[in-house]
Amino acid sequence: MNTQTKEVSSNVDVLKYILSLVLISAGVVAFYQFSDYSQLYRVLGIVAIVVVSLAIMLTTAVGRHSWLFAQEARQEVRKVVWPSRSETMQTTLMVFAMVVIVGFLLWLLDMFLFWAIASLTT
Incomplete structure (x- = not known):
């Protein structure tokens, strides 16, 4: 039963990876497609898409492990005597x-x- 759960979660994770890549790709295409609009709006759109993509990636197993690693690294940096x-x-x-x-x-x-x-x- 654990094997099936891991396979389902990994399949869902793969779909989330693909969704994130599609979002970022669509954002890059939209950035150049809407070149007649202000660059500020286009950059804000790209930033919003990257934030949404990162939020999706953080819901995956790799994203959770990466976030945990970043938090532990931050704690270790606080312990350094500069x-x-x-x-x-x-x-x-x-x-x-x-x-x-x-x-x-x-x-x-x-x-x-x-x-x-x-x-x-x-």
Whole structure:
């Protein structure tokens, strides 16, 4: 009995996916079909269609899992201890200094290798 329930829900989910894609496709076609109307109205229409399409997608199993994942990710981001402005500036300056130092060392290595190859070939 569970197998039949999963098949029915997955079939319904597939229909919802198709409906969402048809809505978005129709919205894009309508956006270009009604090019003589104001762009503001056309963009608002596309936004409304995307919102309706997302609402339909959220009623599917994948949509519910995606929404749950987004909520859990938001909770985890709230737990992060973000660095202060001074810590960020110090880290950025340290990275910049290391890039300059490594760039200078690579330039010296390149010049040495160029000199070595030039002295061997002449």
